[in-house]
Structures are given as C-alpha cells and as structure tokens.
Amino acid sequence: MAYKDWYVEGPAFGNCNCGYSCPCQFEEDPTHGNCRGFEVMEITKGHFEDFELTGLKVAVLYAWPGPIYEGKGEMQLIIDPAASPAQRAALETVLTGGETDEEATHWWVFRAMCPTLHDTVFESIDFTSDMEARTASVKIGDVLASSGRPIKPPHSDGEHRVRIDMPNGIEFSVAEVGNASTKGTTAIALDLKDSYGQWHFMKHGPHGVVH
Template identity: 70%
Template sequence: MAFTDWYVEGPSFGNCNCGYSCPCQFEERPTHGDCRGFEVLEITKGHFGDVDLKGTKAALLYAWPGAIFEGKGEMQVIIDPGASDAQRDSLRRIFHGEETEEEATHWWVFRAMCDKVHDTLYQPINFEADIEGRTAKVQVGDVLTSTGRPIKAPHGGGEHRVRIDIPGGIEFSIAEIGNASTTANAGIKLNLKDSFGQWHFLKHGPGGIVH
C-alpha cells in the first residue's frame, strides 16, 4: 500500500503516570493498572507530502483504563494555532496514525487502541527542553502545564542519569529518563506528580523510526 510521503523530527518530551521504568517499555503492566499521560513535539524538520512542517508544534494526551494493548482508550491532539490549515490537517493525520504502516509507530498503536478520539484543540504551545540535561517546561494554553527534571536518588548523591535503549522500538531508539509532573484539564484530565518523564529526539516516517 502506498502512503503519503511524510517525515518529522524534533525534540520530544512526555510524562505518564507510571514509575521511572515505564513498564510498557518492558512488556509489563502499568505501575498503577491504568495508563495516562501526554507527549509534546516541536518539529525542527519535516513535511507531509508538499506541506512543510518545520516550526510546528503539537501535543497528544492519552488514557487507557488498563494496559494499552487492552484498548478502550481515549486520545486528544492539540496543535499550536501558528500552524496553517494545511499543516494542521497534516499534523492531525500523523498523530492519528494515518498514512503509516500497521504498528510502525506508537501513534498508529495509540489510535488503534482508542475507542474515543476527542476533537482536536488549537492552543498555543510553549515548549522548552534539554534532552541530555533532562529538563523541560511546557505550557499549552490554559489546558496543560508540565515540567521535567533529573531523577534524584532518595539517599542523596545528586542527579541520577539513566536511559532506555530499544533497538527495535516504535517510539524511540534511545530515551533519557527523568522525573516529570503534569496537570491537564482538556478532554483528558491529568494530575501527575513525580512520575515517568521521557526525553528523546524523535524521527518518524510512514515506516516508523528513521535511523
């Protein structure tokens, strides 16, 4: 099957309600039984067909009552209003897993496992992140606020740095892991405190991660 030629890359940050090891990455059940969180991406290089996506920003909120693979979830895309109509349509299709090979990206999987897709929101996205330093600050209009920082061991000793390496991953190959907190009052509500934070430089196309 032929897909629209698309590609996006840029810094990505996310926060979910699980512990620092994020059991989903190890094929285990969520820390608290359910899964909910968000991710944000600033596209520094990208296109969807003839549409240039450089400089656009989008976020995705998600929630499942159990493990992701059990389905019955919900999701909502938020796009920075600075995007043109063509860019908005392109981002919405990419984040909904369209024009993508089956199971090739986490966006495809998320959409397949969601029964409910909330209307896309258009809110200004302010996003700052230092991937290697494991810091982030996100403000999405009046609907979402998130921060990220390095993990600090309870016994002291300063910052703790750890990464997750998945050679065959569908979301990332290597991600920096840290501490994150998020509140959101969009279609999906979030109240996350000192849980799994994830930083990586995303590179995706119709066939999944681009190496």
C-alpha cells in the same frame, strides 16, 4: 503499500503516571494498572507531501483504563494554532497513525487502541527541553502545564541518570528517563506528580522510526 510522503523530527518530552521504569517499555502492565499521560514535540524538520511542517509544535494526550493493549482508550491532539488548515489536517493524519505502516509507530498503536478521539485543541505551545540535562518546561495555553527534571536519589543531592535503548522501538531509539509532573484540563484531565518523564529525539515517517 504506497503512502503519502511525510516525515517529522525534533525534540520530544512526555510524562505518564507510571513509575520511573515505565513497564510499557518492557512489555509489562502499567505501574498502577492504568495508563494516562501526554507527549509534546517541536518539529524542527518536517513535511507532509508539499506542506512544510517545520517549526510547528504538537502534543498528544492519552488515557486507558488498563494496559494499552487492552484498548478502550481515549486520545486528544493539541496543535499549534499557527498551523494552516492544510497543516492541521496533515498533522491530524500523522498523529493518529494515518499514512503509516501498521504498528510501525506508537501513534498508530495509540489510535488503534483508542476508540474515543476527542476534538483537536488548538492552543499555543510553549515548550523547551534539554535532553542531556533531563529538563523540560511546557505550557499549553491555559489547559496544560508540565515540567521535567533529573531523578534525585533518596540518599543524596545528586542526579541519577538512566537511558532506555530500543534498537527496534516504535517510538524512539534512545530515551533519557527522569522525573516529571503535569496538570492538564482538556477532555483528558491530567494530575501527575513526580512520575515517569521521558526525553528523546523523535524521527518518524510512513514506515516507522528512523533508527
């Protein structure tokens, strides 16, 4: 099937309510039986047909009452207010799995498993991250604040480093794992403390992750 030509890449950071070894990455049920969290991305290179997307920032919030594959979830997008109407429409399409092969990206799966799609929020997104150091800072207007840091072993002041390598992943190829905390007050409220943090370099197109 032919799709509109689009591509986005850039650093991404996320936080969910699972333990450090997020079971969803291993085809297991979530740590607490349910799943809620968010991800944020800076598009350092991107386009949708003739519309440039480079320089824009986006976030996706999500929540499910049980495992993702059982559905019944809800989803909400946050888009940089600097985006033009055409850019906003393009990003809403991409972030909800439009113009994409079935099951090719986690965005496609998230939307398929979320019968509720809340109205998009347009707020300034201040996002900095260092994948190698496993650090991140996120502030989205007055509606969300998040931070990430390396995992600290309980027996020392050192740093514990773990990576997830997924050659055929639908979200990333390699991700760094760390500790993250988030508070959010949009339609999908978040109150996460010292749970799963994820850093990776996103590369998505109509046919999935560019590995």
